[in-house]
Amino acid sequence: MQSPATPVLDIAGLTHGYGPTPVLNDLAIRLDRGVHHLLLGPSGSGKTTLVHAISGLLAPDKGQIMVDGEAMTGRSQTARDALRRNKIGLIFQSLRLVSALTVRQNLHLAGRLSGHPTTNDAIDGLLAQLGIAHRAAAKPRRLSQGEAQRAAIARALIGRPSLLIADEPTSALDDDNAARVASLLIEAADRNGSTLLIATHDQRLRTLIPHTITLGAQGGTIQ
Numbered sequence: 001m002q003s004p005a006t007p008v009l010d011i012a013g014l015t016h017g018y019g020p021t022p023v024l025n026d027l028a029i030r031l032d033r034g035v036h037h038l039l040l041g042p043s044g045s046g047k048t049t050l051v052h053a054i055s056g057l058l059a060p061d062k063g064q065i066m067v068d069g070e071a072m073t074g075r076s077q078t079a080r081d082a083l084r085r086n087k088i089g090l091i092f093q094s095l096r097l098v099s100a101l102t103v104r105q106n107l108h109l110a111g112r113l114s115g116h117p118t119t120n121d122a123i124d125g126l127l128a129q130l131g132i133a134h135r136a137a138a139k140p141r142r143l144s145q146g147e148a149q150r151a152a153i154a155r156a157l158i159g160r161p162s163l164l165i166a167d168e169p170t171s172a173l174d175d176d177n178a179a180r181v182a183s184l185l186i187e188a189a190d191r192n193g194s195t196l197l198i199a200t201h202d203q204r205l206r207t208l209i210p211h212t213i214t215l216g217a218q219g220g221t222i223q
C-alpha cells in the first residue's frame, strides 16, 4: 500500500465515448483513502463505462487514471490486468463465483490471481467476518442468494484491495436487506483497509454513504 496521503483513486481529464458524443467528458475524481463514495447517475450516464475504465477493462480515449499511486492508463492490457488484480476488488451483480469450486477454493483462486496467495485460516477468518464460515465447503449453487453475495464480497476482499468496487449490489433488495448489504460492505471494506465505491441507482444508500459522484451532469459532480 502507498502512503496514507496517496489518493486511492485520482482521475484527471477522463473522456470516453462510443460515438461522436462522449459518455464521460473531461471527468476529474479524487477518492481519499477510507472515504467511501457512491457513483450515482441515471441509466446510460456512464457508470459502467467509468467502472470499466477504472478497472482497466477498457482503455479510455483520453485522460489519466491513477489507482493507489499507479497508472491504469497508458499501459498494455496485460499491465492493466495485473494492476486490477493487485489493487482492485470487483463485485459484479452476476457474482461470478466459479461453480465447480467450493467457496474456500474460490477464495484461494482469487488470492492466487491477485498475487496474494493465502491460507485456509485467513480465508476462514474472512468468511467468519461475513457470517458464512459454515458455508466454506459448499459449492456456489448450494448457497442462498444472500450467502452467494457474501461469498462474492469475501472473494473481492481476499487480496486486500485498495479499492473495492461494487456494481448495483442493492437495487433488487427491499429496504431492510439493502441497508444490511450496504452496512456489510462498509464494515468489510473498513476491516480490510479498502475504500469502497458503489455504482448504483439506489438513492437509499445516501444515508449510509454521504459522499457521492454523480454522472449525467457535464463532466460529473463530486460531493
Ligand SMILES: Nc1ncnc2c1ncn2[C@@H]1O[C@H](COP(=O)(O)OP(=O)(O)OP(=O)(O)O)[C@@H](O)[C@H]1O
Pocket: 018, 023, 041, 042, 043, 044, 045, 046, 047, 048, 049, 050
Ligand atoms: N460497447 C459499447 N458500444 C456502444 N455504446 C455503448 C457501449 N457501452 C456502453 N455504451 C453506451 O454508452 C452509454 C453509457 O453506458 P453505461 O453502460 O456506461 O451506462 P450506465 O450508467 O452504467 O447505465 P446502466 O445504469 O443502465 O447500467 C449508453 O448510452 C450506452 O448505450
